Amino acid sequence: MKAAELRDKTPDQLREQLAALKKEAFNLRFQQATGQLENTSRMQAVRRDAARVKTVMNAKAAAAAGEA
Numbered sequence: 869m870k871a872a873e874l875r876d877k878t879p880d881q882l883r884e885q886l887a888a889l890k891k892e893a894f895n896l897r898f899q900q901a902t903g904q905l906e907n908t909s910r911m912q913a914v915r916r917d918a919a920r921v922k923t924v925m926n927a928k929a930a931a932a933a934g935e936a
Contacts, residue, residue, distance in 0.1 A: 869917045874924040882925050889918040 874882065893914045899905040 869920060871920050871924060874921060875928075877924075879925065879928060882921055882928075886918060886921045886925070889914055889921065893918065 874885070877885070893911070896905060896911045896914060900908070900911070905911075
């Protein structure tokens with residue numbers, strides 16, 4: 869997922885995306901704990917995507933606060 873794609877989304881869409889990523893991260897952790905996880909690199913990708921979403925959300929919030 870690219871940060872440029874995230875910048876085009878609304879804050880509500882970003883919150884939904886973050887919730888979906890957190891749910892996926894939980895499921896991946898559960899699979900790893902039970903020994904069912906096949907693609908271990910997906911965990912890192914999900915964590916990084918969640919961090920990107922949070923970064924864009926914070927940047928949008930700071931820009932909105934700066935305008936006000």
